Amino acid sequence: MYKISLITGDGIGPELSDSAISVLNTIHDKLDLKFEITKLSAGDTALKETGKALPDETIDAIKKSDVCLKAPVGESAADVIVVLRRMFDLYANIRPAKSYPQMPALRDDIDMVIVRENTEDLYIGKEFSLGDSAVALRVISEFASKRIAKYAFETATQRNSMKKVTCVHKSNVMRLTDGLFAKSCSEVAKNYPDIIFEQMYVDACAMNLIRQPEKFDVIVTTNLFGDILSDESSQVVGGLGMAPAANIGDNFALFEPVHGAAFDIAGKNIANPSSFLLSLKMMFDWLGAKHNDSKCFTVGEKLESTIFNLVKTGAKTKDIGGSKSTSEFTADIVNLLY
Ligand code: ATP
Numbered sequence: 635m636y637k638i639s640l641i642t643g644d645g646i647g648p649e650l651s652d653s654a655i656s657v658l659n660t661i662h663d664k665l666d667l668k669f670e671i672t673k674l675s676a677g678d679t680a681l682k683e684t685g686k687a688l689p690d691e692t693i694d695a696i697k698k699s700d701v702c703l704k705a706p707v708g709e710s711a712a713d714v715i716v717v718l719r720r721m722f723d724l725y726a727n728i729r730p731a732k733s734y735p736q737m738p739a740l741r742d743d744i745d746m747v748i749v750r751e752n753t754e755d756l757y758i759g760k761e762f763s764l765g766d767s768a769v770a771l772r773v774i775s776e777f778a779s780k781r782i783a784k785y786a787f788e789t790a791t792q793r794n795s796m797k798k799v800t801c802v803h804k805s806n807v808m809r810l811t812d813g814l815f816a817k818s819c820s821e822v823a824k825n826y827p828d829i830i831f832e833q834m835y836v837d838a839c840a841m842n843l844i845r846q847p848e849k850f851d852v853i854v855t856t857n858l859f860g861d862i863l864s865d866e867s868s869q870v871v872g873g874l875g876m877a878p879a880a881n882i883g884d885n886f887a888l889f890e891p892v893h894g895a896a897f898d899i900a901g902k903n904i905a906n907p908s909s910f911l912l913s914l915k916m917m918f919d920w921l922g923a924k925h926n927d928s929k930c931f932t933v934g935e936k937l938e939s940t941i942f943n944l945v946k947t948g949a950k951t952k953d954i955g956g957s958k959s960t961s962e963f964t965a966d967i968v969n970l971l972y
Pocket of ligand 1: 708
């Protein structure tokens with residue numbers, strides 16, 4: 635029995651959470667993998683109701699769980715996810731971008747993953763005022779850079795792909811910070827002679843993601859660049875509605891969609907739940923590896939292939955060119971999981 639904590643979030647978060655709960659309940663009942671789900675509050679609604687975007691009870695409940703699922707939260711995202719990433723030392727943010735059938739995608743042979751450092755860089759939001767200026771601190775350490783580089787090379791080793799790591803930075807301008815990141819990745823690369831290692835400036839990477847996305851396998855980069863490039867890579871394969879993410883540490887992990895709370899479509903029952911359901915697939919893989927539980931891998935594969943097969947039939951939500959509502963798409967998945 636796995637204890638799953640679930641932050642239901644803001645905007646489309648509650649709709650995506652309902653979809654995830656339906657799918658988890660089906661897996662629990664029909665595929666015999668057992669969970670206990672605890673719904674938790676964090677984000678804008680929590681801030682309004684309790685005065686805290688990340689209430690203490692939520693943190694306590696997450697600590698008692700085996701794994702955390704997080705639907706998107708709104709304006710207070712930085713006070714929730716950035717804090718959780720650092721609190722649980724979830725240093726690796728894993729964002730796959732993979733071609734699925736029938737997508738409004740650039741090509742159909744894309745299979746890459748962005749490995750984003752998750753604990754440092756400008757994204758931590760350490761800012762202050764100085765005279766008439768505003769200053770942001772960008773801290774990059776050798777420890778965190780080597781740690782994420784190792785994660786990227788291990789990922790490339792395990793993937794059934796072209797075995798290539800592209801280190802993305804801007805060391806020609808930020809010579810010290812990005813220079814250290816690039817140097818750390820190069821040093822780690824020496825331990826992986828069977829993996830192709832290349833370096834790319836972030837502007838060139840942004841262009842190449844459009845020009846030749848099929849050439850990427852594993853991208854390793856710093857926190858802010860990873861945030862931006864992963865929105866781009868998800869659009870390249872069809873859009874944010876299909877983009878899952880994992881935040882992984884040595885002892886704990888949190889899974890969430892790449893996208894935000896999407897207030898423009900909230901409450902309309904049109905959001906694509908695939909981003910969250912594919913995050914469940916990543917959760918199953920992580921649980922399987924951590925607990926040596928082959929059933930988790932089987933269930934994860936089944937869930938991904940079910941989504942794959944469903945969209946292949948043209949049954950899709952509006953964002954990717956279909957007409958299914960969130961609840962209809964979820965019901966289709968649930969039926970196919972039997
Ligand atoms: P954040 O800065 O918090 O990441 P954002 O301002 O970039 O958020 P998102 O909430 O990520 O915006 O959404 C960007 C656009 O993508 C929105 O217009 C939204 O409608 C669309 N979108 C995002 N997620 C989904 C989804 N699951 N299904 C359908 N459309 C989505």
